[in-house]
Amino acid sequence: MDLIKVLKSIVGINLLNELQYKGDFFIQFISVLLDFVLAILTVDIMFSQISALNQWNKVDILVLVGMYRIFVGIINVFTIPSLSALPGSVISGDFDYVLLTPVDSQFFTSMKEVRAWKLSDVILGLIFIIYIYATNELSFSLSNLIGALLMLICGGIIVACFYSIIASLSFWFNDVSNLLIIIPQCFEWAGKWPVTIFPGFLRILFTFLIPVGVAITLPTQALLNSINSSDVALTVGFCLLLILLSRIIWKMGVKRYSGASS
Amino acid sequence: MIEAQRLKRVYKVAVRDKGIKAAFKSLFQAKYTSVEAVKGIGFSIARGEIVALLGPNGAGKTTTLKMLAGLVHPSEGELAVNGFKPFKRDRSFLKSISLLMGNRKRLNWNLPVVDSFELYKELYDIPEQEYQSFLDELIELMDVAEIIQRPVRNLSLGQRMKCEIILSLLHKPQVLFLDEPTIGLDNIAQKNIRNFIKEYNKRYNATVIITSHNMDDIESLCKRVLIINRGELVYDGDMKRLTDLVSNEKRIVITCKDNPINMEQYGTVQSMEDGRIELLIERDRAVEIIPAIMTNPWVQDIDITNIPLTEIIERVYTYGLSYEPK
Numbered sequence: 001m002d003l004i005k006v007l008k009s010i011v012g013i014n015l016l017n018e019l020q021y022k023g024d025f026f027i028q029f030i031s032v033l034l035d036f037v038l039a040i041l042t043v044d045i046m047f048s049q050i051s052a053l054n055q056w057n058k059v060d061i062l063v064l065v066g067m068y069r070i071f072v073g074i075i076n077v078f079t080i081p082s083l084s085a086l087p088g089s090v091i092s093g094d095f096d097y098v099l100l101t102p103v104d105s106q107f108f109t110s111m112k113e114v115r116a117w118k119l120s121d122v123i124l125g126l127i128f129i130i131y132i133y134a135t136n137e138l139s140f141s142l143s144n145l146i147g148a149l150l151m152l153i154c155g156g157i158i159v160a161c162f163y164s165i166i167a168s169l170s171f172w173f174n175d176v177s178n179l180l181i182i183i184p185q186c187f188e189w190a191g192k193w194p195v196t197i198f199p200g201f202l203r204i205l206f207t208f209l210i211p212v213g214v215a216i217t218l219p220t221q222a223l224l225n226s227i228n229s230s231d232v233a234l235t236v237g238f239c240l241l242l243i244l245l246s247r248i249i250w251k252m253g254v255k256r257y258s259g260a261s262s
Numbered sequence: 263m264i265e266a267q268r269l270k271r272v273y274k275v276a277v278r279d280k281g282i283k284a285a286f287k288s289l290f291q292a293k294y295t296s297v298e299a300v301k302g303i304g305f306s307i308a309r310g311e312i313v314a315l316l317g318p319n320g321a322g323k324t325t326t327l328k329m330l331a332g333l334v335h336p337s338e339g340e341l342a343v344n345g346f347k348p349f350k351r352d353r354s355f356l357k358s359i360s361l362l363m364g365n366r367k368r369l370n371w372n373l374p375v376v377d378s379f380e381l382y383k384e385l386y387d388i389p390e391q392e393y394q395s396f397l398d399e400l401i402e403l404m405d406v407a408e409i410i411q412r413p414v415r416n417l418s419l420g421q422r423m424k425c426e427i428i429l430s431l432l433h434k435p436q437v438l439f440l441d442e443p444t445i446g447l448d449n450i451a452q453k454n455i456r457n458f459i460k461e462y463n464k465r466y467n468a469t470v471i472i473t474s475h476n477m478d479d480i481e482s483l484c485k486r487v488l489i490i491n492r493g494e495l496v497y498d499g500d501m502k503r504l505t506d507l508v509s510n511e512k513r514i515v516i517t518c519k520d521n522p523i524n525m526e527q528y529g530t531v532q533s534m535e536d537g538r539i540e541l542l543i544e545r546d547r548a549v550e551i552i553p554a555i556m557t558n559p560w561v562q563d564i565d566i567t568n569i570p571l572t573e574i575i576e577r578v579y580t581y582g583l584s585y586e587p588k
Contacts, residue, residue: 002387009384013370013377020372096333097368101385102356255335 006103007111014114025117032121036128039065039192054197059136061194064220066129067148068191071155071216073121079160080184081113087170087177090257099254106250110164129223140223147222147232154239155215161239161246162211168246171253186210194220214238263437263469264307264330269339271300271325299325301493302339309436310467312459314480314501317490318579323473324441326490330471331361331439343437357386360435364442367414367422368429375410375417375425379432386433393432400428403458420451427455431462438462440472444479456482477571489578496582501571508577509569511542516555517563528555537562 018025043065047058056064086109089095098105098112133139140148163183169176190198190206195213198206207213214235221227277295278288300322307313317323328334329341332348332355341348346355369378383393401407404424409417417425427443440459444452456479463470474480480487480501487504489497497504511529516539525531528551529543543551548566555561 006384009381013373013381016377017370017372094366096328096361096363097366099333099351100331100356100359100361102353102387103385 003103003107006108010111011114011116015116018116028117029120032124036065036069036124039068042192054194056194056197059132059138060220060224062132063129063224064194064216065192066125066132067152067220067223068216069125069128070122071125071152071219072187072191073118073123073125074152074156075159075163075187076118076121077115078111078113079156079163081115082110083160083163083167084177084180085113086167087175087180090170091175095257099257105254106164106247109167110160140225144223144225147227148219150232151214151219151222151227151235154235155211155219157239158211158235158242159215161242164246165242165249168249168253171257183210187212187215191216208238211238263309263311263344264305264471265340265342266306266330267304267340268302269300269304269326269329269341270298270302270337271322271329271334272337273297273299298493300329300336300490303490303493303495304339305488305495305498307469307471309469310463311486312463312470312472312484314484314487315471315473315490316480316487316575317473321490322493323490327361327439327441327471327473330437331359332356333361357433358435359437359439360430360433361439362427362430362441362443364423364440364445367426369414369422369425371414374413375406378414378425378429379410382429382432388433396434397428397432400431403461404428404454420447420454423447423451423455424458427458434466436466436468438468438470440470440474442474442476443472444474444476452476452478459483477575481571489575491579491582497578504578505568505571505574507583508581509574510545511569512545512548513567513569514541514543514552514555515539515565515567516541516561518558518560519562 040062043058043061046053047061051057053061086095089098095109098108101108163180166176166179166183169179186206187210190202190210190212195203195206195217203213218227218231218235221231273296274294275297276288277293278284303322303326315323315326325334329336330343330348332343332351335349344355344358346352346358348355369375370381379397382388383390388396401410404427406421406424406428409421410425414422414425423443431438438459443459444455447455459470459472460483462468470483472479472483485501486499487497487501488495489504497507513532514529516525518537518539525534525539525541529541532540532542534540552564552566556564
């Protein structure tokens with residue numbers, strides 16, 4: 001089974017679906033743009049009062065805001081819309097059809113819904129970072145770029161696995177939709193700041209439990225040339241661990257679902 | 263093709279007393295009870311058979327169907343479908359079966375039907391040429407050429423069901439599980455679906471297991487019936503034999519000017535009003551009784567029918583196979 005081919009078809013059908021609602025696409029884009037401008041203004045106002053935030057200067061924070069936009073765009077294209085639909089389909093029994101499809105059920109559930117227009121966040125974030133680098137005469141090496149991309153990919157996988165674990169709880173509990181709403185809200189609240197500015201407890205929370213730090217702070221640090229190899233190794237290890245954990249929990253959940261449905 | 267032996271399924275079901283206090287208590291101290299949905303049933307179905315799986319609500323037929331399709335793990339017993347253990351959900355197994363549930367939809371609501379077909383072509387990894395020629399064949403059989411370009415939301419229920427059936431057959435399954443395939447459809451749409459299932463079974467020698475509360479589906483499609491009641495298989499065999507087992511009667515409806523005849527001498531009077539008498543007589547005595555009734559000058563019309571399948575099945579549900587006409 002060619003998963004890339006399947007993914008291409010899923011993206012295609014979702015794109016067609018979204019084209020049915022062109023007006024919605026436009027309104028969403030305006031809302032994203034407004035949110036982005038507000039985040040930049042907040043940084044601007046804050047740095048008119050202070051010169052650095054826990055060793056992060058204004059430009060660093062602006063790069064982080066751009067990275068946040070890229071990351072949120074990526075997870076909103078596949079992960080969040082697809083996995084958010086899981087509790088409903090478990091309750092209604094529509095999940096039966098996922099299990100009857102000859103494609104890996106976790107892959108299919110995680111990729112089923114695609115919000116292609118969320119790629120506009122990614123593009124907006126990219127343009128913004130390029131703009132910040134150009135206007136501040138900053139530069140990055142190829143290794144910075146590879147490091148940032150690697151951290152971004154690991155961050156994406158970590159958040160997808162984390163979200164999958166939370167969504168899998170719907171196999172045990174009636175409805176975990178509210179729990180799934182909390183995660184993007186945490187990203188919204190904490191993702192726009194470096195995880196290092198939070199006090200101990202929150203830093204652990206946003207690193208391991210709701211991995212905002214790994215997903216946004218580390219790729220930014222990698223791009224700004226301040227990440228060390230032990231952070232990279234730890235992130236890759238954490239990523240592999242979460243893949244394994246989410247796989248185990250998914251399989252246990254599916255087994256339980258099959259036992260519960262009638 | 264399908265072999266089931268001592269198939270059993272036990273569910274753990276949460277229970278609680280009524281009221282808010284009990285609801286809160288159950289949050290911390292949940293109570294469970296075991297429900298035996300299927301109690302060790304066994305049957306064997308050959309390739310190409312169309313078999314009805316019947317039973318009242320809660321009898322265990324959907325659980326059985328889901329065990330056959332690999333959605334529910336049997337608690338005990340042996341099960342093989344096409345040589346596979348269904349619950350392992352091997353890709354080859356999933357490609358060889360299809361489960362259609364009349365009350366669920368898989369077509370994308372907003373898009374033209376053909377877009378959903380294209381997606382399923384990729385999900386089932388069907389080669390382009392094979393897909394196109396088979397789709398053309400299904401479109402012709404179902405007579406839906408004019409609607410597949412339209413968004414699903416603009417189709418009638420009958421049209422949607424036709425397209426759902428095509429979608430579930432695109433990968434040419436050898437075993438078809440149909441759960442209430444004609445639910446909510448008008449008579450013409452029901453007839454079309456039944457004809458299509460018959461034709462698909464004939465052309466591809468496919469095995470079809472169907473559950474339906476619509477006895478027209480069963481009468482028209484199935485020679486063999488499996489009846490499940492309270493989790494037990496109470497009958498497995500020919501439809502005709504079932505009719506003979508629980509009904510040795512014929513039903514006669516007599517229209518007459520008056521009610522002067524003593525009908526009790528012929529059989530059991532089921533109803534008598536406004537010159538319409540409904541009578542149950544012994545099938546073996548029909549040739550003797552019917553002429554006797556017809557010689558009566560008050561009789562205007564007489565209508566002789568077998569006991570309808572709906573009633574036969576109801577008798578099996580209520581009395582088992584030991585039904586004795588009163």
